[in-house]
Amino acid sequence: MSEERFLVVNADDLGLSEAVNEGIFLAHEEGIVTSASLMVRQGAAAAVAQLAPRHPDLAVGLHIDLGQWDYEGGEWRQDYSRCDSDDPEAVEAECQEQLEIFRALLGRNPTHLDSHQHVHENEPAKSVAEALAAELEVPLRNRSIRYEGGFYGQSGKNEPFPEGVTPERLGELIRNLLPGWTEIGCHPAAGPVPTSSYDAERQIELATLRDPQVKNLLNVMQVNLCSFAQAKPR
Numbered sequence: 570m571s572e573e574r575f576l577v578v579n580a581d582d583l584g585l586s587e588a589v590n591e592g593i594f595l596a597h598e599e600g601i602v603t604s605a606s607l608m609v610r611q612g613a614a615a616a617v618a619q620l621a622p623r624h625p626d627l628a629v630g631l632h633i634d635l636g637q638w639d640y641e642g643g644e645w646r647q648d649y650s651r652c653d654s655d656d657p658e659a660v661e662a663e664c665q666e667q668l669e670i671f672r673a674l675l676g677r678n679p680t681h682l683d684s685h686q687h688v689h690e691n692e693p694a695k696s697v698a699e700a701l702a703a704e705l706e707v708p709l710r711n712r713s714i715r716y717e718g719g720f721y722g723q724s725g726k727n728e729p730f731p732e733g734v735t736p737e738r739l740g741e742l743i744r745n746l747l748p749g750w751t752e753i754g755c756h757p758a759a760g761p762v763p764t765s766s767y768d769a770e771r772q773i774e775l776a777t778l779r780d781p782q783v784k785n786l787l788n789v790m791q792v793n794l795c796s797f798a799q800a801k802p803r
Contacts, residue, residue, distance in 0.1 A: 575793045576743070577714065577752040577800060578778070579604040581632055581683070584614030588760035592775045594620060596757045597627045600778035601787065603796035606632035606683050609670040610651065618674040628796035630681035630707070631671050633664055633698060635688050639766045640726040648766075657693035664697050681797035683710035708800050714750040717742055721754075722770030734773045736780045743786055750800060 580593040583605040590613050596602035607617055607629055621629055636650035652663040671679055682702045683689065689698035689709065702709035710716050719742055722734040732738060742753060757778055758771035765771075777783065787794055 572748045573793065574746045574748055574791075575750045575795050575800075576746060576787070577604055577750070577795055577797055578602050578755060579606060579630075579681075579683070579752050579797065580755050580757055581606050581685070582611075582756055582765075583607045583629065583632070584609065584611045584617050585765065586611070586613050586758070586762050587616065588758045588762055589613065589756075589771070590616055590620060591760070592758035592771060594624055594627070595759055596755070596775055596778040597624055600775075600780075601784055601794060602627070602755065602757070602778055603794060604628040604630065604681065604798075606630045606681070607671060607674075607679070608632045608634045608685065609667050609674060610634055614670075614674060621675060626796065628680040628798035629675060630683065630797055631668060631679040633667060633682065633684040633689060633694070635660065635663060635685070635694060637686060654688065654694065657697070660693050661697045664694075664701060668701065678705055679707060681708045681710070681800075706801070708797055710752065714752050714800060715747065717751055717753045719753075720774070721756075722773060723767060727766050729770075731770070731773065734770055734777055736777050736783055739777055739780075739783055740786050743783070743790060743792060746790075746792060750795075 578601045580602045582589050583593050584607045593605050635654050637648040638645045639648050652659040688694045724730050756771050757775035762768050
């Protein structure tokens with residue numbers, strides 16, 4: 570079995586805001602981000618249609634967005650909902666509509682699929698996303714390619730965890746990569762994103778993703794930095 574390691578660094582939430590768009594493209598130009606996932610119903614999604622052609626090597630996938638939950642006051646509260654996430658037909662219709670919006674914006678299919686707050690790991694979104702990925706013949710997060718979510722600046726209850734997004738933490742994840750393909754998720758931004766419960770951490774992520782020592786470590790460890798456009802579901 571080959572001991573080669575292939576790494577996709579994917580930035581979620583493209584289209585969420587101008588600051589997120591700028592941060593993701595900077596992390597691609599000057600850092601190690603190779604792919605991004607677009608939230609087509611967010612306010613800065615239309616701008617991506619103008620920006621993406623300037624970055625042809627950045628693979629862009631669909632970030633299925635069915636809603637958001639935030640942990641506040643000791644309980645989970647829903648911030649917004651796109652559809653009834655318990656209704657298979659409603660979920661399928663919403664995912665299909667988001668795919669059509671993606672195609673209208675970028676003029677092509679997504680290179681990969683994933684979802685906001687990983688809703689595709691539970692039914693009914695799980696079956697819908699798996700069927701859609703099979704139809705498009707693109708990777709779906711955490712299926713044929715391992716997903717590593719350990720580069721993150723909050724706990725599971727939205728508590729600050731700054732040590733999770735340092736160059737040292739990212740370097741640890743890179744050193745411990747297993748043979749084969751791995752995706753590391755990230756959420757960079759070039760400025761404040763006050764509409765998001767994950768805000769200040771995004772700018773710290775951007776600095777880490779652009780850190781020259783991180784890119785140098787990939788060379789030292791002989792890790793092949795790839796995009797989802799180079800990966801096929803196996």
